[in-house]
Amino acid sequence: MFHKRWFQVLISGILISLLIFLLHEIQFFFEPFLTYAGAIAFPLIGGAILFYISRPVMHFLEYYKIPRILAIIIVFLLFILLGFIIVQFIAPIAQQQFTRLVDNIPRMSDMIAETITYWQQNQDIIPDQFNDSLNSVVETLQNSLDAAPGIIIDVISQFVGFVFALVLIPFFLFFMLKDGDKLVPFLTQFMNNKVASSFKRLTKSLDHTLNSFIIGQLTVSVFVGLILLVGYLIIGLNYSLTLALFAMLMNVIPFVGPFLAVVPAILVALFQEPIMAVYVAIIMIVAQQLEGNLVSPNVMGKALNIHPLTIITxxxxxxxxxxxxxxxxxxxxxxxxKTIISHLYHEWLEHKAASE
Known part of the structure; x- marks a missing residue:
């Protein structure tokens, strides 16, 4: 019985469940480590994102015999230049539009309530139950919109704290660029040849996956944001820069992001001129079609190979x-x-084939 596959699977399941239970019972032991990990998570992730963005530039400079330290300094100068352009030319316009949008939220809330009230008073065919539900939705929406300025202020306050955490990111980025390629050789020196070879293949696959996702998503977001900005400016949509920047941020979220991005633009368009909401929807569809057929296949390819239903779930x-x-x-x-599991599975198949 000990050699039966079902029995081995059963024992494995029991041992895994027991391990999870024990880890839950002694989770207090891991709290200091989790606190430390949480403290460095943001600068580490931020540094990693900038690392994948700037690494091609550093390698390009090294290709022309520029020393690595000097190449890193040039990369930092390029980031500073980009930040200066954003602060000098983009941020003031976006801030002005954002302030106007926040100031208009109460008026927009009142207009929604008045429109639905007028519509309810001039119809006789909708059941009372539907009217009650609609009134509840209107009240909830109005309360949410009225509370939006306070929520936005809280978000801005959190953003200020977030900015302070940004100070550590340049330090992480510098050492990632300088010594990033030394990590794998350092770790593999403690492994035997077979394990070291497998570990190198795994890290190479992980590097390719993260690079494809980060560069791909940022490229897609910037592309969609620029297309939307041009489209919004052409139709004369209010707060066009702010709405395009919001769409650029939301498009970082795969699959769901584009749907979230268009909601505030359509709401603003409805208040400005109802027909403009149709124009906004058309612009979004055009941007998504261009992105889906031109940008994503060429930038991300099939590196992630994740089914859309899996992404949604x-x-x-x-x-x-x-x-x-x-x-x-x-x-x-x-x-x-998925990359780690796939690698381990292929390693197991190779080991099984070799043993046979």
Whole structure:
């Protein structure tokens, strides 16, 4: 019986369940490590994102015989130049539009309530139950819109704290660029040749997965944001820069992001001129078609190879568990886990074939 596959699977399941239970019971032991990991998580992730963005530039400079330290300094200068351009030319316009949008939220809330009230008073065929439900939705929406300025202020306050955490990112980025390629050789020196070879293949696969996702998503987001900005300016949509920047941020979230991005633009368009909401929808469809048929296939290719239904499921689960951060990091975390499992599975197949 000990050699039966079903019995081995049963014992493995019991041992895994027991391990999970024990880890849950002694989770207090891991709290200091989790606190430390949480403290460095943001600068580490931020540094890693900038690392994948700037590494091609550093390698390009090294190709022309520029020393690595000097290449890193040039990369930092390019980031500073980009930041100066954003602060000098983009941020003032976006801030002005954002302030006007926040100031208009109460008026927009009142207009929604008045429109629905007028519509209810001039119809006789809708059941009372539907009217009650509609009134409840209107009240909830109005309360949410009225509370929006306070929520936005809280978000801005959190953003200020977030900015302070940015100070550590340049330090992480510098050492990642300088010594990033030394990590794998350092770790493999403690492994035998077979394990070291497998570990190198795994890290190469993980590097390719993360690079494809980060560069791909940023390229897609910038492309969609620029297309939307041009489209919004052509139709004369109010707060066009702010709405395009919001869309650029939302498009970082795979699959769900584009749908979230268009909601505030359509709401603004409805208040400005109802027909303009149709124009906004058309612009979004055109941008998504261009992105889906031209940008994503050429930038990301099939590196992640994740089915859309899997993406939706993972995003919904991560969003309910971890909120916005879950939406943001769900797919790259899933892609990393999938890469590791796929690597281990192929290693097991090779080992099994060799043993036979």
């Amino acid at each position: 993972v995003i919904l689960a991560a969003g309910s568990l971890a909120g916005f951060l879950g939406l943001l990091f769900a797919i790259p975390a899933y892609a990393v886990i």
